[in-house]
Amino acid sequence: MKTPSKVYFIRHGIAENRADHVPDEKRQLTKxxxxxxxxxxxxxxxxxxxxxxxxxxxxLRAMQTADILQTAGLGHQIKESTSLVPNGDINNWLNWYQxxxxxxxxxxxxxxxxxxxxxxxxxLVWGEAKEGLLLKKAxxxxxxxxxxxxxxxxxxxxxxxxxxxLL
Amino acid sequence: MKTPSKVYFIRHGIAENRADHVPDEKRQLTKxxxxxxxxxxxxxxxxxxxxxxxxxxxxLRAMQTADILQTAGLGHQIKESTSLVPNGDINNWLNWYQxxxxxxxxxxxxxxxxxxxxxxxxxLVWGEAKEGLLLKKAxxxxxxxxxxxxxxxxxxxxxxxxxxxLL
Numbered sequence: 001m002k003t004p005s006k007v008y009f010i011r012h013g014i015a016e017n018r019a020d021h022v023p024d025e026k027r028q029l030t031k032x033x034x035x036x037x038x039x040x041x042x043x044x045x046x047x048x049x050x051x052x053x054x055x056x057x058x059x060l061r062a063m064q065t066a067d068i069l070q071t072a073g074l075g076h077q078i079k080e081s082t083s084l085v086p087n088g089d090i091n092n093w094l095n096w097y098q099x100x101x102x103x104x105x106x107x108x109x110x111x112x113x114x115x116x117x118x119x120x121x122x123x124l125v126w127g128e129a130k131e132g133l134l135l136k137k138a139x140x141x142x143x144x145x146x147x148x149x150x151x152x153x154x155x156x157x158x159x160x161x162x163x164x165x166l167l
Numbered sequence: 168m169k170t171p172s173k174v175y176f177i178r179h180g181i182a183e184n185r186a187d188h189v190p191d192e193k194r195q196l197t198k199x200x201x202x203x204x205x206x207x208x209x210x211x212x213x214x215x216x217x218x219x220x221x222x223x224x225x226x227l228r229a230m231q232t233a234d235i236l237q238t239a240g241l242g243h244q245i246k247e248s249t250s251l252v253p254n255g256d257i258n259n260w261l262n263w264y265q266x267x268x269x270x271x272x273x274x275x276x277x278x279x280x281x282x283x284x285x286x287x288x289x290x291l292v293w294g295e296a297k298e299g300l301l302l303k304k305a306x307x308x309x310x311x312x313x314x315x316x317x318x319x320x321x322x323x324x325x326x327x328x329x330x331x332x333l334l
Contacts, residue, residue: 047332125299132292134311134325142332144301158301160327165214165309 005101007124007155008051008109009117009141010069013037015061025059037065037138040163041072044140049107051075053100056111057084065138066111075109084112090120094151117141127153136162172268174291174322175218175276176284176308177236180204182228192226204232204305207330208239211307216274218242220267223278224251232305233278242276251279257287261318268312284308294320303329 014033018024029037051074056066058080066078083093100108110117119129121141135141142159145151181200185191196204218241223233225247233245250260267275277284286296288308302308309326312318 122293126289126293126297130293130320132323134323153297156299156301157327158329159332160324161332162325165326165328 003106004147005105005145006107007097007143007145008049008107008159009121009135009143010040010065010109010111011114011117011135011137011139012057012059012061012065012111013040013068013138015137027059027061029061029064033061033137034064034068036163036167037068038072039167040138040140041069041074043166044069045072045074049074051109052077052105052107054078054109054111055081055084057086057088057113058082059085059113062111062113066109069109069111084110084116086113086116088112088116090123093120097151121157123153124151124155125153125157133160134162135160136164138163140166170273171314172272172312173274174264174310174312175216175274175326176288176302176310177207177232177276177278178281178284178302178304178306179224179226179228179232179278180207180235180305182304194226194228196228196231200228200304201231201235203330203334204235205239206334207305207307208236208241210333211236212239212241216241218276219244219272219274221245221276221278222248222251224253224255224280225249226252226280229278229280233276236276236278251277251283253280253283255279255283257290260287264318288324290320291318291322292320292324300327301329302327303331305330307333 013029015027054066054075056062118133118135122129139162144156146154180196182194182196221233221242223229285300285302289296306329311323313321
């Protein structure tokens with residue numbers, strides 16, 4: 001039996017604070033952010049999770065998070081997507097995703113930002129976003145996507161965890 | 168600062184199959200069910216979770232699960248509630264819950280059955296149930312309940328995990 005398609009939302013780790021001299025897209029993970037994200041990544045690897053693709057927001061703190069996932073052995077390939085920037089367009093991503101699945105893609109990591117990631121997960125499961133999911137930095141949301149038809153409103157949530165509850 | 172009220176839904180562990188000679192309410196946890204539920208309970212204890220009350224469905228497999236939670240040090244008090252039987256009435260429970268909170272109750276475990284537990288969690292967070300939450304046996308759902316006002320449609324999901332992803 002074919003295992004169902006899965007999408008994992010992984011929020012970027014703890015990043016340096018906003019400051020006038022650092023543009024938002026250049027904010028880096030802190031030391032603590034790197035350490036905690038590494039621990040989460042190693043835990044996911046220990047759980048035998050493997051991503052066909054790590055799709056990431058191009059903002060530095062997300063890219064660094066994606067790198068940590070790759071280094072932990074969770075996936076070979078990283079790709080940037082402007083759909084995953086803060087306030088990104090879920091419909092753009094959905095178009096890409098349906099194509100990617102048709103080409104054989106199966107297990108996908110999305111590295112990005114809040115509240116978008118929680119909102120997208122809600123849209124996929126319930127059809128609309130009500131900000132009911134609490135996703136901490138370096139936290140994980142796991143969805144099962146139906147094999148056929150529209151993922152919107154038809155997906156299921158099988159996992160939501162903070163680093164604290166995972167480690 | 169007062170920490171917010173929390174409700175944890177904990178589904179009963181793996182139980183013996185339905186059989187003609189055993190009424191549904193007398194089905195027991197299997198050996199594997201007991202072992203896995205104990206591991207989950209110990210993990211919750213390790214995470215410093217403590218319930219002011221373990222409210223359980225009176226069906227045997229739920230009562231046995233509640234006993235395991237108590238034995239692991241997760242809470243001193245167990246109480247049966249007919250609201251938590253399969254197809255139980257969430258409004259009955261809500262009336263009880265508001266009273267319990269007024270009397271100082273803060274962190275509550277609900278031990279029961281699917282699909283009710285996932286449905287109730289969805290009603291508390293999103294106002295309606297669409298069976299979008301996958302809750303395995305001995306799995307856990309964690310909700311934050313707002314301090315004031317109606318919990319229905321105003322709570323937040325901070326945790327959903329299967330035993331496999333927790334252990």
